[in-house]
Amino acid sequence: MNSSAPPSTLPGIPPATSPGATPLITARDLHLAFGLTEALRGVDLTIRSGEILAIMGPSGSGKSTLLHILAGVLVPDRGSVVYNGQRISTMNEAERARLRLAEFGFVFQFGQLLPDLSALDNVSIPLLLGGMSRREALARSEELLGSFGLSSCKDKRPPQLSGGQAQRVALARALVAGPRVLFADEPTGSLDSLSSEQVMEMLAATVRGFGVTLVVVTHDARTAAYADREVIVRDGQIRSGFEL
Amino acid sequence: MILLGLLETGSAYGYDLKHRYDRLFGLRKRLAFGQIYATLARLMRDNCIEELAAEAGHGPERRRYHITDTGLRRVESWLFTPDIPHENLQSNLFAKTVIALLIDDDAERLLDGQRHAHLERMRQLTSEKRGADFATAALCDHALFHLEADLRWIDLISARLRDLRESIER
Structure with missing residues (x-):
């Protein structure tokens, strides 16, 4: 079913045996307003280490806002987010940036690859930002691209890639530094069914293989079907009675 | 046949x-x-x-x-000979939704429960596809797309429950 196999090694992360039951991220009573619009109105959510969680809900429900708060991109007006014992919601911007760089990876709907850089250079960015030498960063990135079946694309720039290839390059970039948590916002939103399946097979196999926690915002049920569970955000609240 | x-x-x-x-x-x-x-x-x-x-x-x-x-x-x-399209697959869920609205019960919870059940089934089918031969995977995909269509209806109606309530109470 896959166009290529998931990587056998992920830099910096030892292979995991099984998802843990330990809470990795705990959000309590999250509120955030943009002007008069209340995007979140008291969200509680616990994310366990190694699980794949889908955040679903209609457009404008607050699901992307929730993802950005969990990832320390946005700061809530009220409430707390604790990641691995560290209270993200009270960190300053520099501390959150350091945490994101060291611990988190991100994938967005349109990949957000830098259009003037090759696929290989795009993937190596997080390693270079982390202080790794260019030579080593390129070697690691090339290895990861190879394990994602993208060796032939390494010198291509994003406009020369298909949608599915670009999204897999974005996935490699998100994973190359060995994050503990991967945040994905509509990662298959711009792809056709076949490319979506290839991206999600690769994403799910990779994060499960290495115990990376995946939090994925999606309106696509077929993407959510790769998750261990889902929560539904509606009107800024988690409305489903199935939050565990 | x-x-x-x-x-x-x-x-x-x-x-x-x-x-x-x-x-x-x-x-x-x-x-x-x-x-x-x-x-x-x-x-x-x-x-x-x-x-x-x-x-x-x-x-x-x-x-x-x-x-x-x-x-x-x-x-x-x-x-x-084309099959007759099944346009009434959701009739039971539609009926339950309408009755819940008529008796002022929690239609949103009913739809959330159905969404959860559908997603759980989609999870099983997605898992069954992994490593399966192509014919089995194609059969699972057929089921997955049908469940996805149901979910789109559930999402639409969840967002328009007020309209549905007004319509049936006339």
Whole structure:
């Protein structure tokens, strides 16, 4: 079913045996307003280490806002987010940036690859930002691209890639530094069914293989079907009675 | 019709037909031998298949079946007659939603529960696809797309419950 196999090694992360039951991220009573619009109105959510969680809900429900708060991109007006014992919601911007760089990876709907850089250079960015030498960063990135079946694309720039290839390059970039948590916002939103399946097979196999926690915002049920569970955000609240 | 279609690929024993059917279509429910032979008897009666000369062997006598011209025409007609689209697949859920609104119960919770059940089933099918042969994966995809269509309806109605309530209370 896959166009290529998931990587056998992920830099910096030892292979995991099984998802843990330990809470990795705990959000309590999250509120955030943009002007008069209340995007979140008291969200509680616990994310366990190694699980794949889908955040679903209609457009404008607050699901992307929730993802950005969990990832320390946005700061809530009220409430707390604790990641691995560290209270993200009270960190300053520099501390959150350091945490994101060291611990988190991100994938967005349109990949957000830098259009003037090759696929290989795009993937190596997080390693270079982390202080790794260019030579080593390129070697690691090339290895990861190879394990994602993208060796032939390494010198291509994003406009020369298909949608599915670009999204897999974005996935490699998100994973190359060995994050503990991967945040994905509509990662298959711009792809056709076949490319979506290839991206999600690769994403799910990779994060499960290495115990990376995946939090994925999606309106696509077929993407959510790769998750261990889902929560539904509606009107800024988690409305489903199935939050565990 | 499926057995007749399988026979168009070549004459076969009932035993082989059963195993071929089960491999291609029996993901959820395998055919019983009784069903196979009852269907073959009916197809014989309707002149869609004929029995080739019985072959003697070490075990019991085995009967090999062959499709007739009538059977070929029947398969042709079946293949190229579009199925009637099932437009009422959600009738029970629709009815439950309407009743919940009429008795002022929690229709949103009902739909959330159904969404959860659908996603759980989609999770199982997605898992079954992994490592499966292509025919099984295609069958799972068929089911997945139907469940996804149901979910789109659930999402739409969840967002428009107020409109539905106003409509049915008129």
